[in-house]
Amino acid sequence: MNLYLVLCLGMMGLRLSSADLDLSDLKRELDEQKERLAVLEKELGPNTSPAKNPAVLPELLTKRAQYGYDTVVFSASLNVPFDSSRHNSPIPFDTVTINEGNGYSSATGVFTTPRDGVYMFYTSVAVNGDDAVHAQLQKNGVSQCACTSTHYGSGSCMVIIPLTVGDKVFVKEVFGTHLRAEHLTTFNGMFVI
Structure with a gap:
């Protein structure tokens, strides 16, 4: 025992x-x-x-x-008026307020995904004068959402989408030519999860 x-x-x-x-x-x-x-x-x-x-x-x-x-967030806007008569190319939002994670390029207007995950993007487009503008927020060249603006107005769209490293997200004007600057036309994105 x-x-x-x-x-x-x-x-x-x-x-x-x-x-x-x-x-x-x-x-x-x-x-x-x-x-x-x-x-x-x-x-x-x-x-x-x-x-x-x-x-x-x-x-x-x-x-x-x-x-x-790991934070990935950016906010960019147009400070200089943009004549997008070329269409079919990303809008180069020239003024960057924040670019944590370094995914956005103001030279190209393209956000390149630095890490896999779910992201939220928002864009707002404003038009000069009596023109009309139709823009698309695209992922790898495929429209994810679209917005329209007419007669000094503005339009916007937001999307939440899954991305993998290297995916390209940008805003492209598909109709119209005179995007308004003064930080009224914007492109924003952030990593959610």
Whole structure:
């Protein structure tokens, strides 16, 4: 009986040592999750929201990257009027506000997917004068959504689509010639999940 008791206590000791290791791993993981939660809480906090205070955005993006969040987001607009009589080519949105992940090229007007996932894209087109404009947001040359604008108006479309590395997304004017600048014609995209 004493031998049985010694064996049982010995086995329990091994289990306790293993449990101690498991607890330390769990504690470390919990601490990491607390740090990530703090980053998210800061993003959602009333005084640190990027929507209310754009100056906090670079700091938040840096912290997100530090904790393993890969951010892909861009926002571009036309600052210079664009005469797209060429049609069939991407609109080169020349003013880039943000390009985290470096997927958008203002030289070509094309967003090249840097990582697989689901993305959201939004475009808005405005027209000069009595002209009319019809534009398409395209993935690899295939229309995903379209918008129309007439008589100093604007039109927009949004799409959520899956992409793989290397896919090309852009806005192409298919009808009309005079897109309005002054940052009224825009192209935006972001990684969702």
